[in-house]
Amino acid sequence: MKVSIVFTLQSALFFVLIVLLSPARVDGADLDAGQKVYATQCAVCHGTGGRPDADSPVVRGLGVMPADFSDPLFNSREPAGDWEMVIKHGGHALGLAEQMPAQGETLSDADIANVTAYIKSLVDTLAYPPGEMNLFLPTRTKKAFPEDEVVYIGRFTDQDGDNSQKHVLEFEKRVGKAGQAIVELVYESEGVVSELAEAEIGYKQALSFSQRHILSAAAVWAIPVEAEGDGELQTYLAYGRVLSDAWIFQSSLRLKFPFAGASDGEAEFAGIVHWVHTPWPRRIFPALEITATNPFRSRNGDLEWTVLPQARFGLTRGGHVALNLGVEVPLSDQTWDTRYYVTLLWDFADGSFFQGW
Ligand code: HEC
Incomplete structure (x- = not known):
């Protein structure tokens, strides 16, 4: 029993150490630039605040609902890197609907990183x-x-x-x-x-x-x-x-x-x-x-x-x-x-x- 306690404590200490050693995140995205990209390239389908408008003719014409970035659970659970892939290569390449267009030709990698940071910022997800x-x-x-x-x-x-x-x-x-x-x-x-x-x-x-x-x-x-x-x-x-x-x-x-x-x-x-x-x-x-x-x-x-x-x-x-x-x-x-x-x-x-x- 004694040895197990020591082993358990050692492992727990190991845990705490790695947690403490985690460096803070450096985030260099430009949200204003991201917002401009969003307004011109994305809002027509995804809606102004990130929530698609089900009644808009464009959305009705798609036949599939665009992602709702204003939902904190949905917004938090997808890694930004996956979204960058979807934006660059289109929905089809990542197993989503082909109505989500590939933007790799029109947007630079920096644009894509900025617009991704912007859609991530549309709702408070700190608790998720x-x-x-x-x-x-x-x-x-x-x-x-x-x-x-x-x-x-x-x-x-x-x-x-x-x-x-x-x-x-x-x-x-x-x-x-x-x-x-x-x-x-x-x-x-x-x-x-x-x-x-x-x-x-x-x-x-x-x-x-x-x-x-x-x-x-x-x-x-x-x-x-x-x-x-x-x-x-x-x-x-x-x-x-x-x-x-x-x-x-x-x-x-x-x-x-x-x-x-x-x-x-x-x-x-x-x-x-x-x-x-x-x-x-x-x-x-x-x-x-x-x-x-x-x-x-x-x-x-x-x-x-x-x-x-x-x-x-x-x-x-x-x-x-x-x-x-x-x-x-x-x-x-x-x-x-x-x-x-x-x-x-x-x-x-x-x-x-x-x-x-
Ligand atoms: C022509 C309409 C249209 C435009 C324009 C459009 N999207 Fe989409 N987008 C969609 C649809 C529809 C889906 C849903 C695909 C699915 O769920 O299968 C989607 C899905 C996504 C997803 C994937 C979310 C997930 O993990 O399920 C992201 C991220 C995204 N869009 C970002 C963008 C960004 C950023 C832009 C602008 C640069 C943009 N979209 C422009 C229609 C569009």
């Missing part, structure tokens, strides 16, 4: 975590951004005796300005035994965020369905950070407390670095993840380490449906040899599953 922090979903590290997402995770373990499989279906829904409800179903099979092992319900809240970092806390209650036992409470802190234009970092510290006895619980630290080498979402993004687990009952403080190389494959043009494939290899003397992970995610705030392929 910025879409910049909606980072790629890792395999084991918990994600900090509160979003609307359906995720399937399959885990296939090679081990002595019966190989085992675990299938998890997650449903996550944004609640309010910075919260998220979590519902999960866990199906396990090993040899001849297959069962809907447990259901999980939880809540996550973003506590601190900027354009470069996000810190969230969550609590999840795991309720056994067909599995033995009394269930457990899981709590975690999740942190995400933009390191540079091409690198992002995420980490989480998770504590598991089984109701049958907290000494059977464990602390798990996980961290991952993704290489974001292009702004185009339908690409392959490699990442390296590391985990360290410390069972509360371990007396000698042995940590179980694993390493998990993986890659995200953006499937739709806008990347709102993506696949993640990973292989986990134990670095300590775990009882299993290799684990294979398949993750399929659908960010349903960005459109239906079948849009933009």
Whole structure:
């Protein structure tokens, strides 16, 4: 127990340090210039204050509603970089409606940055975590951004005796300005035994965020369905950070407390670095993840380490449906040899599953 407390404290301290080291954002956009571009090139469809006028003949002629920048939730949840791509290359290139015209021929990159900063400024979004922090979903590290997402995770373990499989279906829904409800179903099979092992319900809240970092806390209650036992409470802190234009970092510290006895619980630290080498979402993004687990009952403080190389494959043009494939290899003397992970995610705030392929 003692070692776990030390481990937990060390990890928590590590968290605080990275948060403190986050530099402030430098923003060089010219809002006045952006407003001029907006008035001449965009307002006819998107409306003067960013809210499209459904009765205007132009909007009615489009057959699809232009984005409403005056809605703070919508305005905050999309990263400025994605919007710059849409403005430059047009809606179709990013899986949106082709009625949103490409402006790369008429507007310079500076114009596009300015008009994007201007539409971002049309409504106060300070209380909403910025879409910049909606980072790629890792395999084991918990994600900090509160979003609307359906995720399937399959885990296939090679081990002595019966190989085992675990299938998890997650449903996550944004609640309010910075919260998220979590519902999960866990199906396990090993040899001849297959069962809907447990259901999980939880809540996550973003506590601190900027354009470069996000810190969230969550609590999840795991309720056994067909599995033995009394269930457990899981709590975690999740942190995400933009390191540079091409690198992002995420980490989480998770504590598991089984109701049958907290000494059977464990602390798990996980961290991952993704290489974001292009702004185009339908690409392959490699990442390296590391985990360290410390069972509360371990007396000698042995940590179980694993390493998990993986890659995200953006499937739709806008990347709102993506696949993640990973292989986990134990670095300590775990009882299993290799684990294979398949993750399929659908960010349903960005459109239906079948849009933009
Ligand atoms: C001819 C009408 C039209 C004009 C002009 C136009 N847009 Fe759009 N825009 C649309 C429509 C329609 C959509 C919605 C696409 C969808 O949801 O599939 C859209 C979507 C967008 C989005 C994507 C929001 C998202 O993430 O869903 C951004 C950003 C945007 N427009 C910015 C601009 C800017 C900036 C300009 C001016 C430089 C501009 N638009 C000019 C019609 C237009």
